Amino acid sequence: MNVLIIISILGIVAMVSEIFGLRKSIWYIVVATLTGAFIINLNDWDTARRYYDDMVFIDNYAIAFMGLLLFLAFVWFFLSKDQYESDQFNTSDHYAQIIFSLTGALVLVSYANLSMLFLGVEIMSIPLYILAGSRKKDLASNEAALKYFMMGAFATGFLLFGITLIYGVVGSFNLSQIQHHVSEVGNLPLMFYAGVVMIMIGLGFKVSAFPFHFWAPDVYEGAPVMISAFMATIVKAAAFGGFYRLFSVCYTDISGHWAGTLSIVIGTTILIGNTLAVYQVNMKRMLAYSGIAQAGYLLLTLLVLTNASANALIFYIASYAIATLCTFGGLYWVIKFRGNDALDSFKGLGKSNPILALAMTISMLSLAGIPPAVGFFAKFYLFTVLLEKGFMPLVLLSVLGSLISVYYYFKIIIKMYGTASDDTSTLYISIFNKAVLIIILVAILAIGIMPNFFLGIITQ
Amino acid sequence: METALLIALPFVSGLLTLMFNDGKAKMVALLFSLCTLVNAIYLACNFCTCTVWHYELNMPWLTSLGINFSVGMDGISLMLVLLTTALVPLIILSSFQREITNAKSFYCLILLMEAALIGVFTARDAFLFYIFWELALIPIYFICLIWGGENKNKITFKFFLYTLAGSLLMLLAIILLYINNPARTFAIDQLYTVGASLDFGTQAFVFWSFFLAFAIKMPIFPFHTWQPDTYTTAPTQGTMLLSGIMLKMGIYGVIRWLYPMVPDAFSFYAHYAIILSVVGIIYASFIALKQNNLKTMIAYVSIAHVGLIAAGAFIGNLESLQGVVIQMFSHGINVVGLFFIVQIVFERTGTYDMSVLGGIRSKAPLFTTCFIMILLSSVALPLTGGFIGEFLLFVGIFKYHSIIAAVAGLTIILGAAYMLNAFQKVMLGEANTNTSDFKDLVLTEKLVLIPIIALIIWIGVYPQPFLNISEPAVKALIEVASKTSALNH
Numbered sequence: 028m029n030v031l032i033i034i035s036i037l038g039i040v041a042m043v044s045e046i047f048g049l050r051k052s053i054w055y056i057v058v059a060t061l062t063g064a065f066i067i068n069l070n071d072w073d074t075a076r077r078y079y080d081d082m083v084f085i086d087n088y089a090i091a092f093m094g095l096l097l098f099l100a101f102v103w104f105f106l107s108k109d110q111y112e113s114d115q116f117n118t119s120d121h122y123a124q125i126i127f128s129l130t131g132a133l134v135l136v137s138y139a140n141l142s143m144l145f146l147g148v149e150i151m152s153i154p155l156y157i158l159a160g161s162r163k164k165d166l167a168s169n170e171a172a173l174k175y176f177m178m179g180a181f182a183t184g185f186l187l188f189g190i191t192l193i194y195g196v197v198g199s200f201n202l203s204q205i206q207h208h209v210s211e212v213g214n215l216p217l218m219f220y221a222g223v224v225m226i227m228i229g230l231g232f233k234v235s236a237f238p239f240h241f242w243a244p245d246v247y248e249g250a251p252v253m254i255s256a257f258m259a260t261i262v263k264a265a266a267f268g269g270f271y272r273l274f275s276v277c278y279t280d281i282s283g284h285w286a287g288t289l290s291i292v293i294g295t296t297i298l299i300g301n302t303l304a305v306y307q308v309n310m311k312r313m314l315a316y317s318g319i320a321q322a323g324y325l326l327l328t329l330l331v332l333t334n335a336s337a338n339a340l341i342f343y344i345a346s347y348a349i350a351t352l353c354t355f356g357g358l359y360w361v362i363k364f365r366g367n368d369a370l371d372s373f374k375g376l377g378k379s380n381p382i383l384a385l386a387m388t389i390s391m392l393s394l395a396g397i398p399p400a401v402g403f404f405a406k407f408y409l410f411t412v413l414l415e416k417g418f419m420p421l422v423l424l425s426v427l428g429s430l431i432s433v434y435y436y437f438k439i440i441i442k443m444y445g446t447a448s449d450d451t452s453t454l455y456i457s458i459f460n461k462a463v464l465i466i467i468l469v470a471i472l473a474i475g476i477m478p479n480f481f482l483g484i485i486t487q
Numbered sequence: 488m489e490t491a492l493l494i495a496l497p498f499v500s501g502l503l504t505l506m507f508n509d510g511k512a513k514m515v516a517l518l519f520s521l522c523t524l525v526n527a528i529y530l531a532c533n534f535c536t537c538t539v540w541h542y543e544l545n546m547p548w549l550t551s552l553g554i555n556f557s558v559g560m561d562g563i564s565l566m567l568v569l570l571t572t573a574l575v576p577l578i579i580l581s582s583f584q585r586e587i588t589n590a591k592s593f594y595c596l597i598l599l600m601e602a603a604l605i606g607v608f609t610a611r612d613a614f615l616f617y618i619f620w621e622l623a624l625i626p627i628y629f630i631c632l633i634w635g636g637e638n639k640n641k642i643t644f645k646f647f648l649y650t651l652a653g654s655l656l657m658l659l660a661i662i663l664l665y666i667n668n669p670a671r672t673f674a675i676d677q678l679y680t681v682g683a684s685l686d687f688g689t690q691a692f693v694f695w696s697f698f699l700a701f702a703i704k705m706p707i708f709p710f711h712t713w714q715p716d717t718y719t720t721a722p723t724q725g726t727m728l729l730s731g732i733m734l735k736m737g738i739y740g741v742i743r744w745l746y747p748m749v750p751d752a753f754s755f756y757a758h759y760a761i762i763l764s765v766v767g768i769i770y771a772s773f774i775a776l777k778q779n780n781l782k783t784m785i786a787y788v789s790i791a792h793v794g795l796i797a798a799g800a801f802i803g804n805l806e807s808l809q810g811v812v813i814q815m816f817s818h819g820i821n822v823v824g825l826f827f828i829v830q831i832v833f834e835r836t837g838t839y840d841m842s843v844l845g846g847i848r849s850k851a852p853l854f855t856t857c858f859i860m861i862l863l864s865s866v867a868l869p870l871t872g873g874f875i876g877e878f879l880l881f882v883g884i885f886k887y888h889s890i891i892a893a894v895a896g897l898t899i900i901l902g903a904a905y906m907l908n909a910f911q912k913v914m915l916g917e918a919n920t921n922t923s924d925f926k927d928l929v930l931t932e933k934l935v936l937i938p939i940i941a942l943i944i945w946i947g948v949y950p951q952p953f954l955n956i957s958e959p960a961v962k963a964l965i966e967v968a969s970k971t972s973a974l975n976h
Contacts, residue, residue, distance in 0.1 A: 377633070392625070397621060397625065397651075398617075398618045398621045398622060399618065399622065403621070407614075407658065407662070408552075410659065411552070411662050411665065411666065414659070414662050414666055415666045422659065423659070426655045426656070426659065429655065430648065430651065430652055430655065433647070433651060434644075434648070437644060437647065440632075441632065441640045441644060444629065444632050444633050445632050445633070445639060445643075446640065478549065479548075479549050479550060479551065482551045482552065
């Protein structure tokens with residue numbers, strides 16, 4: 028709980044920092060606070076507590092997700108440092124909104140009440156509607172903001188409607204009471220199931236699952252690159268955390284009613300995401316479709332709903348998010364040097380900047396699920412959890428999806444090492460930024476080889 | 488412990504190679520690979536036939552999932568480790584005459600691949616095996632992608648995708664075995680028991696998943712379509728790694744992971760695999776006869792030879808398995824020799840096209856002698872390395888089915904036809920503009936070819952030490968397979 032308060036205050040500090048002339052030091056304040064919050068968060072381990080009349084429930088699941096989100100935000104601030112030093116944007120405004128959004132994300136993984144779920148989604152999303160449009164004179168950026176806002180509002184509508192229907196049946200927003208109602212009282216009216224489906228649609232928008240994925244490519248493409256990175260990783264991780272929490276707490280007993288629908292959604296998400304990613308010529312759009320496909324794999328955990336699947340979810344989302352962050356971080360430099368985000372701008376990168384190319388390569392290998400990168404182990408663990416419950420057809424489909432995904436991830440690798448560029452100048456990245464990339468790389472490989480520590484986080 | 492060191496040595500030396508500059512990298516890499524070879528030979532010398540498994544190490548790795556870092560060597564593994572460690576220095580040496588851009592990365596990747604290959608041949612844990620299996624793929628992919636020839640992007644990608652498709656199915660099969668294992672480990676001995684206890688349908692799934700992974704790697708007809716292009720476009724060192732060592736991963740997989748794992752499905756389906764292998768022999772031989780590109784021709788020759796070895800592996804009796812092991816060894820040496828010959832021809836004449844070559848014999852007598860020696864071994868002439876393995880394989884195949892043996896036997900005739908045809912076109916006749924100033928072998932080339940020829944003669948004349956190494960292991964393997972299949976009936 029302290030973490031939530033600290034991060035909200037940090038947001039306010041970031042907002043007013045310019046007034047007090049702290050512009051230069053705000054980055055350090057943010058990074059230090061995030062580190063502190065991370066440690067405080069870990070201190071709460073194994074002390075499951077409910078706060079504010081059971082509005083927020085900080086259990087190990089919440090702590091694990093909050094830790095992950097804080098860590099990702101931490102990495103994000105390192106990767107985006109250069110962007111804000113180059114004065115394209117108003118640093119403190121951006122930082123404040125990012126941190127507010129992070130606050131929403133933290134609420135979204137620790138709620139114990141549907142009203143908090145709604146608040147989490149909104150607090151997380153609203154700053155991003157603004158940030159997506161922060162290139163004020165750029166048409167694509169404005170389009171992205173508008174589209175994201177419209178789609179987001181639409182999704183919120185569904186979410187609220189679903190929450191209302193469920194309230195109508197249960198008479199409470201509280202997750203434990205809903206769970207109690209589902210398992211003890213039984214005899215649920217159709218209205219309840221309609222509510223479940225509505226919530227599923229609302230959250231489906233947020234995690235960009237088929238058929239609610241249309242906004243993602245346009246928004247990622249139009250928004251500034253590091254904002255897209257934030258949306259593709261932190262926001263997605265939080266949305267999944269919220270999604271899984273709700274379904275694992277409340278709807279496990281009635282999984283027969285929604286698992287079939289969800290399976291179809293998952294199957295099409297994996298196929299559509301992977302297939303459309305193949306045809307992209309723009310890196311950001313490709314990453315958006317890759318994110319859609321990965322959302323499909325992540326949703327698979329909702330079919331199992333055991334401790335093992337919660338572990339698989341956290342591990343997979345962490346591996347996806349860290350590799351995607353690294354990719355966006357690399358993409359930022361490519362855009363800076365080569366001027367655009369077309370796939371062709373990766374040509375010859377293996378020669379002109381080996382470190383950057385290596386970072387991209389390892390991230391791509393991780394996303395494609397090739398050992399020893401962490402992405403492989405995440406997929407392996409996910410498949411094991413699923414096969415244990417006998418989801419062979421969906422696993423085969425996922426394998427097919429991974430094979431298709433190799434095509435577009437390797438397109439980048441081939442461009443970097445297999446083709447020469449007209450622009451042969453060496454690209455200079457400062458030592459600090461190189462070090463950031465290398466540390467992320469080492470993390471991707473090290474966790475891939477030694478994932479022991481991160482498995483079995485969730486045991487209840 | 489020794490095995491783990493043997494894996495670690497090339498891995499660490501690969502990374503160390505990156506520290507040197509491009510000029511020194513090749514000498515450094517050569518030295519490191521020789522160290523690994525010496526280490527392997529030392530282990531081979533201390534290899535007694537008293538137990539089957541040697542130099543074992545079993546360390547917990549991912550405890551919550553029952554994954555162990557478990558490696559060890561029996562005779563079969565040792566033969567392949569010897570092959571790997573002997574070929575890598577030769578492969579590195581074979582590149583000395585070439586100008587290689589960004590050489591340190593090149594040699595680093597070769598050494599990393601060596602580590603992964605040794606890992607594949609010694610892993611005793613299914614998960615570990617899979618990791619090494621995939622790790623071996625990544626360096627060779629980049630070797631082919633960065634230093635490859637014409638149209639490399641497309642061809643190397645096809646290669647990667649093909650092999651990955653096979654391995655992903657294998658991964659599913661491994662997971663399936665694991666979740667049926669009540670002890671929740673990936674240890675190979677336990678999985679043998681688990682595999683045998685599965686119902687037939689699951690066994691069939693496991694069989695075909697493993698089969699696909701291995702068949703693509705070898706490759707067996709009709710999963711070979713990636714191979715000729717990849718061999719042709721890859722840099723010669725990459726081709727040597729692929730044909731000399733990497734395809735043995737597939738054959739090794741069959742005898743270690745498939746044959747004892749699912750006995751019911753194996754005895755039911757192996758017949759089809761054998762037929763496919765034999766079809767591949769004939770098919771590839773005929774294409775080799777018609778080929779004009781020397782490098783592509785050798786690629787098809789490799790398919791034909793591997794078809795025979797694969798057939799022997801799927802038959803799984805004592806003679807055929809012994810033949811498989813010794814033939815894997817001598818095929819590795821032969822094929823690396825052949826590709827080196829091809830590279831020498833290409834470097835001096837600038838073409839792979841056999842129709843514009845000719846007359847080299849009169850210009851380079853030493854080179855001609857080497858070529859003939861390797862060629863004779865490749866057509867399995869008695870007293871050369873290729874003979875003993877093919878002989879054992881034929882005995883095994885004949886015991887299994889006489890008609891299949893007769894068809895497979897065509898390989899001897901066809902083999903002589905395409906090899907001699909190639910020799911005639913390249914070496915005999917009048918020298919022309921391409922070949923008129925063909926220089927004879929230089930020192931580094933001799934240093935590659937002489938060990939190859941020495942090994943060919945050694946295996947041909949006195950194969951007993953090699954057979955002795957593998958025999959207890961092969962017998963143990965057959966025993967395991969018969970035991971697991973007996974469990975079920």
